Amino acid sequence: MSAVLVVGGAGYIGSHAAKALRRAGYDVVVYDDLSAGHREATLGAPLVEGDIHDVPRLRETLRARGVTAVMHFAAWARVGESVRDPRGYYWTNVTGTLAVLEAMAAESVACFVFSSSAAVFGEPEETPITEAHPTRPINPYGETKLAVERALPHYARAYGIRSISLRYFNAAGADPEGELGESHDPETHLIPLAIGAALGRGALAIYGDDYPTPDGTCLRDYVHVTDLSDAHLLALQALERGAATTAYNLGCGRPASVREVVAAVSRVSGRPVPAAVAPRRPGDPAVLYASSEAIERDLGWCPRYADLDTIVETAWRWHQRRGTH
Ligand code: UFG
DSSP: OOEEEEETTTSHHHHHHHHHHHHTTOEEEEEEOOSSSOGGGGTTOOEEEOOTTOHHHHHHHHHHTTEEEEEEOOOOOOHHHHHHOHHHHIIIIIIHHHHHHHHHHHTTOOEEEEEEEGGGTOSOSSSSBOTTSOOOOSSHHHHHHHHHHHHHHHHHHHHOOEEEEEEESEEEOOOTTSSOOOOOSSOOOHHHHHHHHHTTSOOEEEEOSOSSSTTSSOEEOEEEHHHHHHHHHHHHHHHHTTOOSEEEEEOOSOOEEHHHHHHHHHHHHTSOOOEEEEOOOTTOOSBOOBOOHHHHHHHOOOOSOOSHHHHHHHHHHHHHHHTOO
């Protein structure tokens, strides 16, 4: 079997994908600077501690390990922060990704799976969001993901690097076997914060309850991180069979409101989730959910953990075990 370089493989989604790859029989090498990732999340896979801008280091790693494909998860991913620090976002998410592609071109590595985001769409004009929906990001984070997506067809034509971009909606949940989970510092995502509230770490702020939705809170498409990992594996296998450069939306297509998530956390944990309504968070669309028909049709992707309580339950077990939020 061939080796896959998992860039950002010590982070939340990358670590789950690396585990799935190893289970499928691939040799995995993790490349991570551990700025946000966790050494223990590599689960013993070989780790190269390096910066994504370090092209010589990347080239050496690709060559020495016999890498034939790259999955690229390393990025900054906080929308609000990207508005305050666009330079950091362009440097990490665009310049950093181009450095990874530079190394791949130099070492003739032809398959690339890219972590993109629903943020490339901006304010949705219609839902569910298909791949045909216009891409008009409303923040620097989304712009950086779209900039890479736009570069990729050119890199395919000029350097033969074929890629699949996967636009995650709301990545959530944790490894059902309990080995991996979500651990950000600071944490900004709804499910871990609601779990934190259930564990007595302060009330959850519900950002707005006056949206034009059934219960007034925002609707999102929560997709289990293990289902995302399955999609990465399918994308890699498609590229290995010669698939052309493309992008897919990735969600379960069933939106859940903030209040529904809070209720699920309370149900699963058997505890109250203290929560208070706060003002809207700038830049939050009322409704965001995906049509994943294209990836289901083309690659046979089928989410195994689509049920909200199941997603929350895996996250709850991880947080309880870790004793952190
Ligand atoms: N929310 C709260 N209180 C909180 C945190 C979140 O009410 O303390 C609400 C948000 O307003 C939103 C929902 O919960 O309606 C989900 O918020 P998250 O921060 O968990 O996730 P986002 O939908 O904001 O972000 C996700 C991805 C981003 C991506 C974005 C695209 O995590 O990477 O979708 O818009 F950019």
